[in-house]
Amino acid sequence: MRRALQFALVLLLAVPLAWADTIVLKSGRRITATNVEEEGDRVYYETSAGRLSFPKSQVDRIERGGYSDFGAARSTEPPVEAPRIDPGEGFDEILQATLNGGSINRGYLARLEEEARGGQSKAVQRVAMGYHAAAQFLLRRGDSGRALEDYRRGLIFAPEHLGLLVSIAQVHLTRTEYSEALPYLERAGRLEPDNADVAKLIGWAYYGQNKIELAVKEWKRAYQLRADYDVALALEKAQRDAEEESAYKEGESRHFVLRYNGQAAAPDLARDLLRTLEGHFSDLESELRFTPPESIGVVLYTDQAYFDITTAPAWTGAVNDGRIRVPVQGLSSVTPQLSRTLRHELTHSFLRQKTHERCPTWLHEGLAQWMEGKRGDPELAAWLVSSAANQGMPSLSLMEGSWLNLPGPVARAFYSSSLLVVEYLVQRHGMGDIERLLNRMATEPSAEAALQGVFRMDYEELEAGTVEYLRRTYLR
Numbered sequence: 321m322r323r324a325l326q327f328a329l330v331l332l333l334a335v336p337l338a339w340a341d342t343i344v345l346k347s348g349r350r351i352t353a354t355n356v357e358e359e360g361d362r363v364y365y366e367t368s369a370g371r372l373s374f375p376k377s378q379v380d381r382i383e384r385g386g387y388s389d390f391g392a393a394r395s396t397e398p399p400v401e402a403p404r405i406d407p408g409e410g411f412d413e414i415l416q417a418t419l420n421g422g423s424i425n426r427g428y429l430a431r432l433e434e435e436a437r438g439g440q441s442k443a444v445q446r447v448a449m450g451y452h453a454a455a456q457f458l459l460r461r462g463d464s465g466r467a468l469e470d471y472r473r474g475l476i477f478a479p480e481h482l483g484l485l486v487s488i489a490q491v492h493l494t495r496t497e498y499s500e501a502l503p504y505l506e507r508a509g510r511l512e513p514d515n516a517d518v519a520k521l522i523g524w525a526y527y528g529q530n531k532i533e534l535a536v537k538e539w540k541r542a543y544q545l546r547a548d549y550d551v552a553l554a555l556e557k558a559q560r561d562a563e564e565e566s567a568y569k570e571g572e573s574r575h576f577v578l579r580y581n582g583q584a585a586a587p588d589l590a591r592d593l594l595r596t597l598e599g600h601f602s603d604l605e606s607e608l609r610f611t612p613p614e615s616i617g618v619v620l621y622t623d624q625a626y627f628d629i630t631t632a633p634a635w636t637g638a639v640n641d642g643r644i645r646v647p648v649q650g651l652s653s654v655t656p657q658l659s660r661t662l663r664h665e666l667t668h669s670f671l672r673q674k675t676h677e678r679c680p681t682w683l684h685e686g687l688a689q690w691m692e693g694k695r696g697d698p699e700l701a702a703w704l705v706s707s708a709a710n711q712g713m714p715s716l717s718l719m720e721g722s723w724l725n726l727p728g729p730v731a732r733a734f735y736s737s738s739l740l741v742v743e744y745l746v747q748r749h750g751m752g753d754i755e756r757l758l759n760r761m762a763t764e765p766s767a768e769a770a771l772q773g774v775f776r777m778d779y780e781e782l783e784a785g786t787v788e789y790l791r792r793t794y795l796r
Contacts, residue, residue, distance in 0.1 A: 344380045356382055378404050380460060398677075399527050399554040399642075400539075402490045403517035405483045407449045414446060418453040429454065436477045448478035452487060462763040464491050464676065482511055489521055495676040495762075498528035498614055516545035523554065530577045530617035530643060532562050564629055565619065575601050575612070580620035584649045590620070593662070596654045600663045604670050604691065609755050612673040616666070617643035635728040637661055640668040664692040675761040682719035683767065685735055686742030687754070696740050701794035704740055708787045713737060716779040720767060741782065744789040749775065 343356060343363060357364045363379050407414075417428050432450045435443040451474030458467040471488040478484060485508040492501035502525050508518045523538035539555040542548065569587070571578040573594040580590050597618065605611050621629065626647035630639045638646045644665040651658060667688040671679045707713050714737050723731050745754060753774060760770035768779050777785065 343382055358382075375404065398493065398524060399535075399557070400520055400524050401550050402494070403486070403520065405452070405487050405490075407452045407483055408445055410446070411449050411453070414449040415453045418450050419457055424454045424457060433477065444478045445481075448474045448481040448484055450474070452483060455487065455491075459491070462765050464495055464763070467491060480507075480511055482508055482515075485511070486518065486521065489525075493521065493524055493528070496528060496614060496673045498525045500613075501525045514545055516542045516548065519545060520548065520551055523551075523558075527554070527558060528642065529614065532558055532565070536562050560629065564625060568619075573598055575616060576618055577615050578618045578620070580648075581622050581625060584622040584625075584647070585620045586652065589648065589652060589654070592654045593618075593620070593648075593658075596659050597662055597666060600659075600666050604663075604667060607691070607751060608670055608674060608758065610670060610674045610758075612670060614673065616669045619643055619645045620648045621645065622649045623647045633724060633726075633728065633731075635731060636724075638665050639724075640665045640672075642672070644669065660692040664688045667691040671758065674758050678761050678767070679758065680716070680720040680767040681723055682716050682734070682738040682741065683757075683761075685723070686738035686740075689735065689739045690742050690746065694739055696743050696790070696794065698794045700736055700740060701790035704737060705787055705790055705795060708783070713783055713787065716741070716783060717768075740790060741786045744786040745775075745782075747793075748785070748789065 355364075358376065361376050363376055363382070418425055420428070429447070429450050432443070432447040436447040451470045455467040455470040455474075458464070458470065468488060468491055471484055471491065474484050475481065475488070485504045489501040489504040489508070492498070492504070502522070505518055505522045505525060508515065509522065512518060519538050519542035523535045523542060526532075526538060527535035536555065536558045539551050539558060543551045543555060565579050567582075568579040569582050569590070571580070571587075571590045571594055576594055576597050578590060578594055585593070597616075626632070626645065627634075630636075630641075630645055632639045638644065638661050644662070646658075646661065646665070648658065654662075665688070668684055671684055671687065704713055714734060719734050719738060723734055726734065742754075745757075757770055757774045760773050761767060764770040764773060771782065772778055775782070
């Protein structure tokens with residue numbers, strides 16, 4: 321095994337990996353792409369679907385020099401892009417007055433409130449724009465909780481302001497709080513029944529709640545109202561799921577919504593699987609001090625359907641792209657291996673919701689392996705220590721994005737590295753500090769910033785600390 325992993329690291333260094341840039345949108349979405357160029361008032365980038373672009377007004381920043389894994393979409397990306405919100409005429413003036421010296425001028429907002437209490441439409445519009453400006457400032461700082469408070473404050477004075485309703489829904493959606501987003505979108509839909517952006521976001525909310533048929537209905541309506549390539553892609557994927565699952569049987573428990581192919585799983589297996597998942601849910605809830613607010617979708621496939629629908633590489637045993645997708649053909653009960661797989665994938669669901677989809681892949685996969693019961697051993701430790709001394713261990717910054725399109729040997733090297741890094745963090749600092757790190761991930765601008773905030777170390781120091789821990793623990 322050690323020889324195989326050493327070969328994998330050599331392969332990693334030889335594989336033509338593409339270095340790319342990350343476009344960070346003001347909505348919080350991060351898009352890793354190649355050939356990112358700024359032309360006029362737009363930012364252009366290359367994807368497998370061709371050359372696409374965004375208005376510069378939607379872009380917060382461009383991070384140069386990230387890792388691109390053969391064009392694979394990150395599994396944590398939302399199904400559609402959040403639309404740009406037009407706060408209204410005169411916003412620039414309100415923005416400058418609200419943001420004074422790099423902070424929010426609460427005194428100015430209080431004066432806007434006082435003016436709005438008279439009920440004049442212009443005053444109401446101004447206070448709505450003021451709180452929109454404050455919330456956007458907080459979102460750029462990563463503080464979505466306080467941004468929600470400001471949006472809600474603005475709604476007190478302007479309860480029918482479409483921009484505020486859509487904005488607050490978008491924040492909930494990016495935080496994977498789909499049920500929280502729907503009431504605001506429904507109010508927005510009553511104000512403007514034919515608004516394509518509202519229909520687009522309602523589809524996102526339904527998709528996040530595993531209500532695939534309703535998501536398809538809303539995205540069809542959104543596309544009819546306005547042709548949108550982003551919606552077309554999401555609609556195609558959702559329709560593929562809906563068509564495959566049209567004849568599936570269903571099951572449900574307190575925290576899970578299950579759909580399963582009757583040729584792959586019998587009702588007894590489905591019930592046993594739900595019981596197993598509920599047991600793992602309780603354990604993870606205690607370990608991570610978190611209860612996911614949304615039900616978790618689970619789909620059981622035949623082997624062929626699993627690869628057809630997910631297009632996952634052959635080395636995967638399951639996929640979690642918001643729903644846990646597992647091939648179970650030939651099984652009559654939950655085996656120990658299937659139980660470990662379910663616990664692994666369920667950990668991903670917890671991490672997605674706890675960090676508002678901002679957990680890097682190395683921590684996702686390292687913790688998922690740790691939670692399923694995997695641990696390091698002398699052979700793995702010797703491999704990583706030797707790699708660090710010779711070629712250098714795979715860097716954590718390299719392992720932040722999706723691994724789905726990596727060659728199998730490279731993926732295995734990444735999994736082994738991430739497990740050993742997480743083992744070092746757990747053994748040195750404990751699960752309590754890991755839980756603090758996950759909380760910090762939800763608010764910091766980057767994973768490395770969260771690491772520095774909790775453990776006072778950057779990626780390079782964490783890599784070095786891991787190697788030293790392995791040398792002391794396994795290689796005496």
